[in-house]
Structures are given as structure tokens and as C-alpha cells.
Amino acid sequence: MDDLQFRREIYADPKSNSPEILKAKNTDPAKLKFAQEVEALDDKISNALNIPVPDDLCQTLILRQSLASHQQQKRKKYIRVALAASITLAIGLTVNQLQFSHAYDSVGDYAIAHVNHEAKYFSNSIEANIPLGALNKKMASFNGSFTDSMGDLLMAEFCRFDGIKSLHMVFRGKNSPVNIFVVPQSKHLSYKTVFDNHQYNGIVSSTNDSHIIVVGDKAEPLKQWQLKLQNQLRWFS
Template identity: 30%
Template sequence: MDELEFRRRIMSDPKAKDAELLEALQQNERNAKYMDDILALDAQIEQAMKVDVPDDLADRILFNQPESNVVKVTFGKRAMSLAASIAFAFGLLVGEVNWGNVVVTPAQASLSDTAIKLVHKETSFVESLDENVSKAQINAKLLPFAYQIGQKFPYHVYYLNHCGFGDSHAMHMVFQGEKGKVTLFLTGVASPQTKSFDKDGMAGMVEPIGDASFILVGEEGEDYAKIGENIKKILNPA
């Protein structure tokens, strides 16, 4: 794949990650830099679109309309609206209730499942790499997420890049744990609380950090709580 075709495909889908794109990233440093720039721009645009809407905005618009433009609400419409509101609230309740340690919340389940799938998918690509990543490189990849590390990363880092993560994006890092290689994803998707998981022969944890989450995935038997604490000690808001 030539550089022009690579840029065309990344512009049309910044989170694409097929075999041809991965090969083009590995063979051409300019391609990797271009993808990082596009993902960073995508993150800035997404952040800019997150505008809080006042709770009473609908009332303000309604009350500022001329009387002739205001639609009178009938009893039937009120009843249907009430029923829809109840159904909507019930749907939120089912999805958001915290069931403690019985089950993993839907958001966290989605994060851990996505992380496990990505690790399985990209293991063959990253398992033989050793980029000996530096602190400066880590901080460059952390910049779109508004975090920086204040000192040397406490583990040897084999691989570092940005990647598509479900409907979002993430920093993707592979480093040496105490028992084997551990993959770290830092994504802008929030999670409500720290939660461990053990699935498909892999284990790890999802941990909130501000409005973001970092996910650790690797072999069973790793002390992910300890690894998470060691990383959080050096991870600071930019």
C-alpha cells in the first residue's frame, strides 16, 4: 500500500486496523506519525462537541415562542409522553443499577470485552516487537488524553501506539509484567469503579482515572491491582 492510499483510508476511517494498514504502519514511520495526528485531531473534535446543555433549555425555547406557534398538548399526548418517559427511565434503571460484585456493569463489560478482543487480534503483530519505548514517547502518546508521566515508566515497554477502541480510541501499550506481557489501554470512555475480570484465558482490570479509564489485560496470576497503583503514582493530569 502506497502512502497516498494509506492516508486516504485513514482519513475515511481513522479507527480502521486491518492487516494492510498494520503492515503500512510498521514499514513507514511517516504513516504512523500521520495516524497519530489524525487520531489526536479526532479526539480534539470529539472533546469540542461535548457541550453541556442547560436543563431548562427546552422551557426557554418554548416560552420564547409566539403563542400562535405553541402546540397545545392534549390529554392523550400527555399520557403518551408520560408512558414514554416511564419506559425510558425503566430502561436507564435496568442498564445503570449498580449490582455490586454480582455482575460487571454494562459499560465495564464492554470495555473489558473490547480490550480482550483487541489483545487476541493484535498479539501476532506485537509479540515479536521491542521498540524500547522512552518516557518522551509515552508522553507524546498520552497528550491527546491530557495526561503525562512525571518519571520513567516502571516497566519495560515493548510497544506503544494509538488504536481504535470500539467507538472510541485509546493509547495501546504492551509492557513486561511480573509473570508475562501486559497490555494497557487508556481510553476516553469513563467507567464508574475499579473492576477485575477473568475471561477467555485472560485476566485484568478496568480502572477509572478522571473521565477516562485504563484497562490492563494479560495472563492470569498477575497482580493487576499492584501494577495499576504503580502506574497511577506517576500518571498526572497534563
């Protein structure tokens, strides 16, 4: 058997005991050495592939699959909760906007509803720490400014009045907070210079294309507040 044929036979079957292979091994030390090396390599490969399977492999795989499924369900649940929260928030904002934009057709009704909605957040006892400069930065949006403080300012924030950007100020009053709104005039809301309900009185003055609305409880001297506004509120030309 020539060398090429011998190598082919050994590669095909390293443990071959055919008469031709045995004869070649016995008569040619080089062929014998080659056959032994290929057989040793074949044994190493077999041993490497012969990995024992752990007894708990099945349970381990099932546990991993369960954990993966659990994590996937948690992610889906989180996404659903986040989506539901977003939808709820959007609905809440929409309802709130609709409530204050379309339920009232007069400045007085709207102002009282706004005060009622936020009354629980303010009282005469809370700290007043808003300086005149901070207030006038906001008033600049309406082309106006205060020349002096009108009293203890509890809050000054932009708000939506009939969907229009407005300024809502809350001052410490005689018995309870006094609310003052600066609202750009809108054709959608009618107004009277005086309005009230069972709890609040309100007065409205109009200047520089804005309504100045003062709302307070029945004991508050609103005319005095209106006079302060006339004396201390200046409008830019």
C-alpha cells in the same frame, strides 16, 4: 495558340500531344521549355507517390494492432485489479471496525478481544526501545503524562476502542506482555472494575474522564501494575 491557352493545356496534361500543342512547341522555344519543365515536375511527383508496398506490411499492421489491443487489455486488467484491491481493503477495514465497535458491549470484553487480536505481534522477547518522552507525547492527547517509566515499553500506539481514539501500551510482563489501555469514557460501553476469561485477567479504574484498563495473563500481578499507574500517571487540570 496564345500563351495563356498553352499554359492551361500543359497544366491539365503535361504530356499532351495534341496538334495544337505540338505546333506551339515547334514554333516557340519558350513554350517548349515551359512544357518540358512541367512534364519533368509531373514525373517527379509521380515517382514520389509510387512507393513500393513491403511484402510484410499486412502482417506488420496486424501485429501492431494486436500489441495495441494487448496493452489496452493489460491496462483494463490493472484497473480492475486495483479497484478490486481497493474494495477488498475497504471491506476489510469496515469489517474490522464493525467487529470491534459493535460485537462487544463492555469495556472488559472489548479489551480482551483487542488483546487477542494483536497478541501474535508481541512477546516478552522483543526489544523495548520506546522512551518516556515519546510515550508522554501520545499521553498529551489524553491530558496526562507519566512521571517515570513503568518498565520496558514494547509498544505505544493510538488505536480505536469502540470507535474512540485511545492509547494502547504493551509492557514487558512477568511471563508475557501486559496491555494497558487509556480510553476516554463512552456511554456505549459498560464496565466492571474486574473482568476475566479463560486466559486473561483485567482490571479497570476510572479517572479524569478516562478508563485505565490493564489486561494480562493469569500469572501477572495486575494490582501491582494498577498501583504503578496510580503513582506515576498524572493528569493535567
